Amino acid sequence: MAKTPWPEGTKCVGKFQFKSSSGHHLPFNEGEMLTIIKATRDPQWYIAQNDAGRQGAVPTNCIQKFVKGESKLNLMPWFHGKITRLQAESLLSPPEDGLFLVRESTNYPGDYTLCLCTDGMVEHYHIRYRNGKHYKTNGDGLCTGLVKPKLEQKTVAVQDEFLSGGWVKNRGDLQLQRTIGQGKFGEVMLAYYQGNEVAVKSFKHCTTAQAFIAEGSVMMKLRHKHLVQLFGVIPEEDGTFYIITEYMRNGTLVDYLRSRGRTVLTNDALSDFSLHVCEAMVYLESNNFVHRDLAARNILLSEDLVAKVGDFSLTKKVSSLQDTNKLPVKWTSPEVLRGKKFSTKSDVWSFGVLLWEIFSFGRMPYPKINLKDVRILLEQGYRMPTPDGCPTEVYDVMKSCWQLDPDFRPTFESLKQSLLQIIH
Structure with a gap:
């Protein structure tokens, strides 16, 4: 069946870069917006115009029809971040x-x-x-x-992944309801997507574009029952970008622990939270991902109190170098604070601190110790004492995570087995 010609004024976007030495062709870049002027006798070509007003013939196999919300995957791809x-x-x-x-x-x-x-x-x-x-x-x-x-x-490559993977969603299917939190890049809102309750992160600021897009890129590669799941992304023409995830009704683990406390939560419940997170980290470990920001504030709880690891804005493949700016010092391993690379074993250190948070019902780690003194004390051998009421076996697991030499720390798989023995 012959393809129906696009009418005059149709918006389209470059799928690939098109170069030509012919004067009657219109060169364009991947992601560049064009407007169809008219069809030609050859169904493989259109006459189009770019934003600068230049006109020429373009090949149909290098363009695609613009669908609102999709072409703006070139979210400020001209922003190159911190370069000299x-x-x-x-x-x-x-x-x-x-x-x-x-x-x-x-x-x-x-x-x-x-x-x-x-x-x-x-x-x-x-x-x-x-x-x-x-x-x-x-x-x-x-x-x-x-x-x-x-x-x-790098941004262009990620944008292509969103499109090819079917993650780009229609803005008309999203109904924003109310703000439920504040993320690193912007507010987090409760919303409905195709009738289902979801959480939506949004931002509109070019300095965070790459990091925000990168979070969605990581999430679409990962799927586990104890990881917060991505439903899709929506880029808007005005530069707003949305990440749609499952809605975790009970909020962050740290807030839940602090609001309930030991009068409500049993050691069994705390152990369940710990095991849920550990299982997620076993999955990340097996897929060579390093979370880099493991803490109770980044663990979310579903309506039925299933703990899930969230906030993948810093998550990277193991081979990636770390950025030493704005590290969460009290959760960061000594070797990373010394300027070395993140690794699965640095996540293990953070998991030990997370266990301490869980069994202290959400207390801030290293209480009454100045932030600037934490690294020095750790290098000297100081470790946080056991939280009140914490089982000895659980505290032993924490200490195993806090070995100064990362090679001596356990894997997440071995941590999982240790926790299973404690629980059962």
Whole structure:
């Protein structure tokens, strides 16, 4: 059956980069938006126009029809994060008028630098985030307009994964209800998606784009009964991005522990929470993922009190290097605090601290000890004492997680077996 031609004005997006030396063709980049002007006699080609007003023939096998919410997977892919001036100039080489990227400002932390090619060189502009589309339509003092973004390749690859995996959902199926929490990147809301209760994380800020997208990317690779499950993502035209996950009615484990306390929760219940988390970590361990932020605040409880590991914003493959900025010191292993790489064994250390949180009913670890003193004390051999009422066998498990040499710490599989013996 012949394909029905797209009518004039149809919006489409580049599936792949298209280059051509022919003057009547319209080159475009992957993710670039185009508007169909008319069909041609050849069903394999359309005449289209880009945002700069240039027209030409485009091949149908390199474009796809724009569906609201899908094309904006190029969520600020021109933002390259914390790179230097020289690195930016290298990425923009050879310079092409209008080629641009945005990076974090090295001189003004919290602000951004627009790096824009003109006349064979790269100009650097100090900017503040307001509206990501402003300079695309208004020169407003720039040496030239923003014609062609230099795409951040890792982000583009992740966006392709969302699309090909069927994770992009329709905004019309999502009904936001009310704010139920605050995440690292933005608020967390209760919502309904196709009639089901869900939790929705949202953000609208370019500095967190890569980290936020990366969290969704990790979640779509992982599926386990004790991991918070991803349902989908929704990118909006205005730059808003939503991650849709299962709704955990009883909130975070740390809040639940603090609000119930020892008068309500038994050691059996605490052991169940511990085992649930450990089983999730066995799964991550077996798939070579390191969570990097294991703590009671990042464990969520379902309506029937099933504990599930959440917040995958820092989760990485084992081979990834760690970022030493803004580490949760009281949960972080000594070797990571010394500047070494995260590993499964650093997650084991954090799990020991999490066990201490659980059996102390949500107390802050290292009570009455200044944050700056924690690392020094750990290197000197200090370990937190057993929480009141904590079974000796459980405290022994904690201490095994806190071996200074990570090679001497147990695996999560062996921790699981230890907990099963304690419970049964």
